[in-house]
Amino acid sequence: MVIGDASIAALPRTSGVYIFQGEGTLPLYIGKSVDIRSRVMSHLRTPDEARMMAQTRRIDFIETAGEIGALLLESRMIKEQSPLFNQRLRRIKTLCSVRVLQTAAGAVPEIVDSKSVNLGSTPALYGLFSSAHSANAKLKELAQQHLLCLSVLGLEKTSKRGCFGLQIKTCLGACVGKEDRHTHDARLLSALVDLQVEVWPFSGSVDLVEERDGWIQRHRVNNWCYLGTQCSKTGEKSKLPELKPHEFDLDSYKILVKPLMLGHVKVEVVDP
Ligand SMILES: [Zn+2]
Structure with missing residues (x-):
């Protein structure tokens, strides 16, 4: 490694983004910290990062006035420049979420995606998923944990005898009127509450x-x-x-x- 003590000492102890530069024009790694110098020094001490350090020729930095600025800048720079040593994140083109509709019968979840709804301004959305499949899987998992009815949730075909879960006691009987629908729906919403997507709280920028x-x-x-x-x-x-x-x-x-x-x-x- 060719990074001298002098260039480490030149790094500020403030918030911002730092960039490990190699021989080429593209950065090797982009990171952020509220204390750039100490974060860079901890990279230097990490044995797993020796290969990256061996290729590093220069460490650049951009100071920010605070942590949010560092986070936003880091995220944008990584997206734009895809540095070699930053974890490759799969670009998600279409995000999915669960929207809970209030119908005459009760609360009904449906899977929506970012092509059909604006995720930042639509109320009653729960969870952000990379596919409809993973949104469905999460709903099923919550249904199991909270003894909800898959048939009522629209995840299983309805029959007069009730859902399959009723037989194996993973459903408390909302499908056959054994459990009050309001009680079932309240349990659904409390199961989802931690996943709630916050609606953008302003009218504009x-x-x-x-x-x-x-x-x-x-x-x-x-x-x-x-x-x-x-x-x-x-x-x-x-x-x-x-x-x-x-x-x-x-x-x-x-x-x-x-x-x-x-x-x-x-x-x-x-x-x-
Ligand atoms: Zn049921």
Whole structure:
């Protein structure tokens, strides 16, 4: 490895993204941290990463004003540049979810996908899955755990004698009126509650504001989709793309849902 102590010492102890560069133009690895220098040093000490280190010629970094900016930037850079040593993530073109419809008979789950519904603005969605098959599998698993009726859930054919689960006592009898439908449905919703997909809580774009040592970054987000960052240090305001209806973005959703819903980040509503 040819990285000297001097170049390690040049790394800041602040939040941001770091890039391991090899001989070629494409990066070997992109990572993020709230303390770039100590994170890079822990890479150097990891025996499993010796091969990557041997190929590293230079470590670049981009500072951010806070952790959210580092997460958003890292996610976007990995998507754009697919570094050799970052874990290959399968691109999911169509995301699936479970929508619970309230019908006259009761609550009925149906599998929907990102082609037919906007996942960031549709209420009563539960779980984000890479396929309809895995959404179905999750529903079946929950049904088993919570003694729900597969027939009532639409996962099994209905018959007058009730579902198969009734015979083997994995159904409490909603299919034959032995269990009250309301009780069954309440159990379904409580089984799903941890999977609930949060609806974008604003009418349009907002800026998430992060500040450090007198410089400010504003990360513009709409419908859980990261649009770009305006930075008071570099003055990169023009890089914000034009606003248009945005597709739900799973990576941005995962990064932003907790800080936004828990109020852990300063939000400025953007004038339409
Ligand atoms: Zn049943």
